Amino acid sequence: MLPPDRDAQRQAFVAAFLAQETVPPERVDASWIAIERAITRRRRAITWGTVLAVAAAIVAWVFLRPPERATAVPILARAPALEIAEHPRTVWPPLESGTVVSSPMQDVETPPEELSSLRATSSRQRFDRAANRHEHGSLRVDTSRRAPAPPSPSDSALAAETALYRAIRAALASHEPGRALVLLEEHTQRFPTGAFRTEAEAARVRALCALGRTADAERFTAQVLRAKSHPTLAATLASACAANEKPR
Amino acid sequence: MGLPDIEHIYRVHHGFVWRVIRRFGVSEIAIDDAVQEVFIVLHRRQSELSIEADPRGLLFGIARKIASRVRERQRPIAPVPSECRVEDPEQRLDVLEKGRVLQRALEGMDEGRRLTFLLVDVEGMSVPDAAACLGVNVNTAYGRLRAARKLVDQAIVRYRASEERGRRRDASSRS
Numbered sequence: 507m508l509p510p511d512r513d514a515q516r517q518a519f520v521a522a523f524l525a526q527e528t529v530p531p532e533r534v535d536a537s538w539i540a541i542e543r544a545i546t547r548r549r550r551a552i553t554w555g556t557v558l559a560v561a562a563a564i565v566a567w568v569f570l571r572p573p574e575r576a577t578a579v580p581i582l583a584r585a586p587a588l589e590i591a592e593h594p595r596t597v598w599p600p601l602e603s604g605t606v607v608s609s610p611m612q613d614v615e616t617p618p619e620e621l622s623s624l625r626a627t628s629s630r631q632r633f634d635r636a637a638n639r640h641e642h643g644s645l646r647v648d649t650s651r652r653a654p655a656p657p658s659p660s661d662s663a664l665a666a667e668t669a670l671y672r673a674i675r676a677a678l679a680s681h682e683p684g685r686a687l688v689l690l691e692e693h694t695q696r697f698p699t700g701a702f703r704t705e706a707e708a709a710r711v712r713a714l715c716a717l718g719r720t721a722d723a724e725r726f727t728a729q730v731l732r733a734k735s736h737p738t739l740a741a742t743l744a745s746a747c748a749a750n751e752k753p754r
Numbered sequence: 755m756g757l758p759d760i761e762h763i764y765r766v767h768h769g770f771v772w773r774v775i776r777r778f779g780v781s782e783i784a785i786d787d788a789v790q791e792v793f794i795v796l797h798r799r800q801s802e803l804s805i806e807a808d809p810r811g812l813l814f815g816i817a818r819k820i821a822s823r824v825r826e827r828q829r830p831i832a833p834v835p836s837e838c839r840v841e842d843p844e845q846r847l848d849v850l851e852k853g854r855v856l857q858r859a860l861e862g863m864d865e866g867r868r869l870t871f872l873l874v875d876v877e878g879m880s881v882p883d884a885a886a887c888l889g890v891n892v893n894t895a896y897g898r899l900r901a902a903r904k905l906v907d908q909a910i911v912r913y914r915a916s917e918e919r920g921r922r923r924d925a926s927s928r929s
Binding site: 512515516517518519520522523524525526527528529533534536537538540541542544545548 | 760761764765768769772773776786789790793794797798848849850851852853855856857875876903906907910
């Protein structure tokens with residue numbers, strides 16, 4: 507049996523056990539060096555990771571942030587009207603002398619007493635005066651409809667018809683009734699319901715009379731007057747073909 | 755309040771971690787790596803430490819997990835007694851024998867009793883602290899400690915008896 511001081515006996519065995527379990531100091535030191543290296547590596551990794559994360563966040567913020575101009579662009583896109591309102595002289599095209607400026611003046615709320623004096627001035631003067639009033643805040647100018655509209659197809663057709671009618675008149679004026687008739691045929695083909703149809707019918711009567719084809723002119727006049735009323739065609743026939751009848 | 759210095763904890767508790775790792779059956783060649791891993795993990799979990807609290811509880815928990823992980827990777831090797839640093843040959847023999855007696859007694863216990871005995875009687879922890887480390891009730895820890903001490907005492911009695919028999923044999927052969 508273990509003696510009464512068994513706790514002391516056991517402690518002696520524990521002490522002997524611990525003496526065996528003692529780690530040599532050089533192993534302890536070597537182990538600490540390895541631990542220190544691992545801790546340093548970990549600290550570096552954390553530092554670099556933090557630095558890289560911050561750098562990535564900055565780069566992302568700089569390059570991937572929602573563009574502030576995204577909201578500004580539509581405002582700028584709508585801005586021409588605003589700019590025109592603020593600087594009407596720099597945005598509007600220069601006016602030629604004699605040009606009638608109608609649409610801007612329609613938008614200007616002009617007092618009736620100033621209307622007569624405005625009518626007496628040139629269009630450029632009227633425009634300048636209206637712009638000055640806008641700058642001084644005395645008049646409200648709505649410039650939203652002042653942007654020049656692109657030419658419509660009907661405008662280009664009218665221009666072409668006008669050019670053709672001018673050529674017809676030039677041919678008649680230069681005593682080329684044959685050429686005028688050819689151009690009139692072209693006008694009939696291209697612009698059967700054109701704006702210069704009435705003028706073209708009168709020109710045709712003059713051309714026929716100039717060629718001495720009075721019967722054709724009379725027949726054409728009768729044909730037109732049967733279809734519709736023509737205010738000057740009969741008078742044109744009478745005056746144009748009168749020269750043909752005198753020699754007879 | 756600042757955190758405790760890891761190096762200081764290492765210097766004070768290296769032996770404790772080393773013995774715990776060893777008691778968990780980690781082979782001699784892997785012990786140093788396992789001990790280093792314990793303190794690296796402790797550095798990572800430094801925020802769980804406090805100046806006042808005994809870090810051995812945390813160290814024991816970390817060491818236990820690491821030892822079980824290391825054990826899975828290694829073939830089971832019986833713990834080899836480390837070098838005895840006692841200089842006197844007579845005393846050295848006595849220490850080796852006594853140490854071996856306790857070693858054998860511990861090997862014959864189940865893990866619960868062995869760890870309770872190691873933490874309380876070898877490492878000097880209080881029973882409630884050891885119970886907290888092992889995750890058991892304090893009364894369970896007391897019961898395990900009593901049973902372990904009884905087994906150790908029986909091993910010591912057997913050793914004393916064999917020692918007495920040897921002495922008598924020597925005396926009879928001499929006469």
